[in-house]
Amino acid sequence: MSDLLSSLNPSQQEAVLHFEGPALVVAGAGSGKTRTVVHRIAYLLRERRVYPAEILAVTFTNKAAGEMKERLEKMVGRPARDLWVSTFHAAAVRILRTYGEYVGLRPGFVIYDEDDQNTLLKEVLKELELEAKPGPFRAMIDRIKNRGAGLAEYMREAPDFIGGVPKDAAAEVYRKYQSGLRMQGALDFNDLLLLTIELFEQHPEVLHKVQQRARFIHVDEYQDTNPVQYKLTRLLAGERPNLMVVGDPDQSIYGFRSADINNILDFTKDYPGARVIRLEENYRSSSSILRVANAVIEKNALRLEKVLRPTRPGGEPVRLYRAPNAREEAAFVAREIVKLGNFQQIAVLYRTNAQSRLLEEHLRRANVPVRLVGAVGFFERREIKDLLAYGRVAVNPADSINLRRIVNTPPRGIGATTVSRLVEHAQKTGTTVFEAFRVAEQVISRPQQVQAFVRLLDELIEAAFESGPTAFFQRVLEQTGFREALKQEPDGEDRLQNVEELLRAAQDWEEEEGGSLSDFLDSVALTAKAEEPQGDAPAEAVTLMTLHNAKGLEFPTVFLVGLEENLLPHRNSLHRLEDLEEERRLFYVGITRAQERLYLSYAEERETYGKREYTRPSRFLEDIPQDLLKEVGAFGDSEVRVLPQARPEPKPRTQLAEFKGGEKVRHPKFGSGTVVAAMGGEVTVMFPGVGLKRLAVKFAGLERLE
DNA sequence: ACGGCTTGCCTTTTT
DNA sequence: GGCAAGCCGT
Numbered sequence: 124m125s126d127l128l129s130s131l132n133p134s135q136q137e138a139v140l141h142f143e144g145p146a147l148v149v150a151g152a153g154s155g156k157t158r159t160v161v162h163r164i165a166y167l168l169r170e171r172r173v174y175p176a177e178i179l180a181v182t183f184t185n186k187a188a189g190e191m192k193e194r195l196e197k198m199v200g201r202p203a204r205d206l207w208v209s210t211f212h213a214a215a216v217r218i219l220r221t222y223g224e225y226v227g228l229r230p231g232f233v234i235y236d237e238d239d240q241n242t243l244l245k246e247v248l249k250e251l252e253l254e255a256k257p258g259p260f261r262a263m264i265d266r267i268k269n270r271g272a273g274l275a276e277y278m279r280e281a282p283d284f285i286g287g288v289p290k291d292a293a294a295e296v297y298r299k300y301q302s303g304l305r306m307q308g309a310l311d312f313n314d315l316l317l318l319t320i321e322l323f324e325q326h327p328e329v330l331h332k333v334q335q336r337a338r339f340i341h342v343d344e345y346q347d348t349n350p351v352q353y354k355l356t357r358l359l360a361g362e363r364p365n366l367m368v369v370g371d372p373d374q375s376i377y378g379f380r381s382a383d384i385n386n387i388l389d390f391t392k393d394y395p396g397a398r399v400i401r402l403e404e405n406y407r408s409s410s411s412i413l414r415v416a417n418a419v420i421e422k423n424a425l426r427l428e429k430v431l432r433p434t435r436p437g438g439e440p441v442r443l444y445r446a447p448n449a450r451e452e453a454a455f456v457a458r459e460i461v462k463l464g465n466f467q468q469i470a471v472l473y474r475t476n477a478q479s480r481l482l483e484e485h486l487r488r489a490n491v492p493v494r495l496v497g498a499v500g501f502f503e504r505r506e507i508k509d510l511l512a513y514g515r516v517a518v519n520p521a522d523s524i525n526l527r528r529i530v531n532t533p534p535r536g537i538g539a540t541t542v543s544r545l546v547e548h549a550q551k552t553g554t555t556v557f558e559a560f561r562v563a564e565q566v567i568s569r570p571q572q573v574q575a576f577v578r579l580l581d582e583l584i585e586a587a588f589e590s591g592p593t594a595f596f597q598r599v600l601e602q603t604g605f606r607e608a609l610k611q612e613p614d615g616e617d618r619l620q621n622v623e624e625l626l627r628a629a630q631d632w633e634e635e636e637g638g639s640l641s642d643f644l645d646s647v648a649l650t651a652k653a654e655e656p657q658g659d660a661p662a663e664a665v666t667l668m669t670l671h672n673a674k675g676l677e678f679p680t681v682f683l684v685g686l687e688e689n690l691l692p693h694r695n696s697l698h699r700l701e702d703l704e705e706e707r708r709l710f711y712v713g714i715t716r717a718q719e720r721l722y723l724s725y726a727e728e729r730e731t732y733g734k735r736e737y738t739r740p741s742r743f744l745e746d747i748p749q750d751l752l753k754e755v756g757a758f759g760d761s762e763v764r765v766l767p768q769a770r771p772e773p774k775p776r777t778q779l780a781e782f783k784g785g786e787k788v789r790h791p792k793f794g795s796g797t798v799v800a801a802m803g804g805e806v807t808v809m810f811p812g813v814g815l816k817r818l819a820v821k822f823a824g825l826e827r828l829e
Numbered sequence: 830a831c832g833g834c835t836t837g838c839c840t841t842t843t844t
Numbered sequence: 845g846g847c848a849a850g851c852c853g854t
Contacts (some may be wrong), residue, residue: 478840538830538831669842695840705842
């Protein structure tokens with residue numbers, strides 16, 4: 124037993140030794156959270172004689188689940204394989220694949236992704252003769268389902284118009300969307316959880332069975348659970364909850380997905396008698412980095428006090444670089460990275476995916492290998508989606524969304540007119556589109572192509588039963604001329620590469636997990652973009668990703684770029700305090716990813732949609748005491764003066780003395796102007812020929828003129 | 830039926 | 845500035 128505890132601090136030990144009853148582990152960034160949970164599970168197995176098949180651990184991503192399982196296997200060996208470690212959604216799929224029929228699910232149900240949702244919504248909108256885009260309706264549907272509130276409740280508070288359509292009509296869109304899903308034997312992502320709850324509520328005996336499999340429950344990243352996940356947890360935990368939740372309210376960054384930070388803040392009310400354990404010692408970051416992190420997060424008003432204590436020495440100062448524009452910012456990042464080397468130890472983090480382009484460009488130009496996480500999903504590429512659609516239809520021929528996707532891919536002479544005639548027939552006779560295809564000779568005059576297509580599908584349906592995913596996709600490729608057709612297209616070679624990559628991914632999956640085509644499709648649907656196969660990515664590469672994707676990770680060196688108003692905090696989050704504070708948490712998450720070296724940067728000019736915009740530095744930078752930052756020039760710590768591009772060091776800062784209206788000032792970029800107003804750390808200055816500018820005194824580098 | 834072109838929209842973040 | 849959807853011409 125000592126080896127389970129000896130390497131842990133007293134709070135971590137307390138968590139590991141906790142046995143029955145509810146417990147909340149408030150675990151600050153880098154405080155050894157995963158380690159603690161892993162040790163706790165090992166402790167349950169070894170010392171408390173709990174069976175592995177009685178333990179459930181819910182993680183935020185499949186990747187996190189995989190890593191936890193791996194660590195457990197190292198620690199306790201074989202029994203780890205019987206542990207249930209998964210995300211909420213993967214757990215729900217497993218439950219529904221077993222018991223789904225109790226709530227009217229067909230065994231071959233498919234999971235619709237965002238794309239499929241949009242396609243279905245477009246059909247619904249057309250049917251209702253509404254001229255609108257699917258986007259807002261998908262947002263509405265997700266909102267309704269993430270809260271688990273139901274349509275009626277949502278409608279009570281909904282705005283009068285949704286997506287430019289009166290809300291009564293929007294409600295009809297919702298209903299039609301739902302019945303569309305049901306008719307096709309499809310579920311969207313959120314349905315997975317909702318239907319599991321329905322199953323548990325209507326069939327207590329099923330809940331009871333699952334509870335046997337989950338006598339000890341762990342929920343990681345509890346601060347990011349939404350009301351539906353909260354309810355599911357409650358149901359599973361039951362009357363005598365052996366529930367340990369782990370999280371950090373300061374890292375709650377999924378409010379947009381209806382994650383409710385109150386779930387973690389109210390845990391002790393929801394589960395009376397819960398033990399509260401705080402992990403506040405940080406083992407990850409140098410104390411200079413940690414001081415910056417603490418300074419930032421303590422500015423949040425809606426927050427429980429908590430300070431992360433450093434265990435590591437000071438280290439290098441946190442650097443700040445002000446770039447004249449986004450290009451220069453990217454060039455700076457690339458230059459510094461070349462100087463640093465050790466690419467796999469470096470991450471560049473940003474708020475929006477769009478920011479990755481410039482960075483990637485400059486890094487590649489500097490011959491730095493790049494691993495771009497999560498931007499364009501592998502499984503979202505058109506050719507991959509097409510192939511997967513064959514699988515979905517073979518598993519569930521009622522899926523007409525995917526059927527229509529493949530009907531003429533590759534082109535086989537079945538055009539739009541033909542399809543719409545057959546779809547109409549299906550609607551009239553109340554059958555599936557595939558059934559209409561079967562009786563094509565009754566509907567259209569030249570049914571040969573359609574009939575050939577039906578024969579192909581029948582073969583594939585059979586193949587889906589008999590073979591695993593790899594063999595299935597190979598068969599599709601052989602029988603459809605998919606490869607040949609792809610080669611004709613622009614970037615055909617690249618796309619073909621992707622196809623080969625899919626085959627490889629399927630093969631890997633069969634070796635590791637194993638299972639049917641349907642299982643493989645589930646696993647694809649549940650895999651986040653950020654966890655996808657990286658095929659060509661070299662081992663030694665710099666990681667580029669959004670702040671959201673960086674949660675839970677750590678890197679010796681981190682670049683946090685684009686620290687500008689309207690980007691971080693994002694322009695859509697400026698108006699409500701909750702949103703603004705979530706942005707600040709996002710910044711905090713970014714800072715706390717860094718172990719040894721942290722660079723912050725912003726650009727004074729940036730193109731958005733190809734339009735040039737002047738920016739202001741992020742207000743979050745003002746949260747950091749100046750003595751914790753070291754401002755660096757375009758070439759890093761050592762000033763380079765000879766190169767013509769080298770910008771002169773900014774003028775010695777004007778002390779933070781207040782400016783007054785009427786004073787003349789000079790700005791390095793805008794020239795001289797007159798102060799119009801000054802408030803807080805901001806001044807508004809009129810620059811002749813440029814216009815009114817609002818500037819942060821701290822960063823504007825204003826010089827007072829006499 | 831299909832390919833090439835224009836247009837319009839986009840960017841918050843994702844299991 | 846890019847990308848997908850929709851238009852138009854063949």
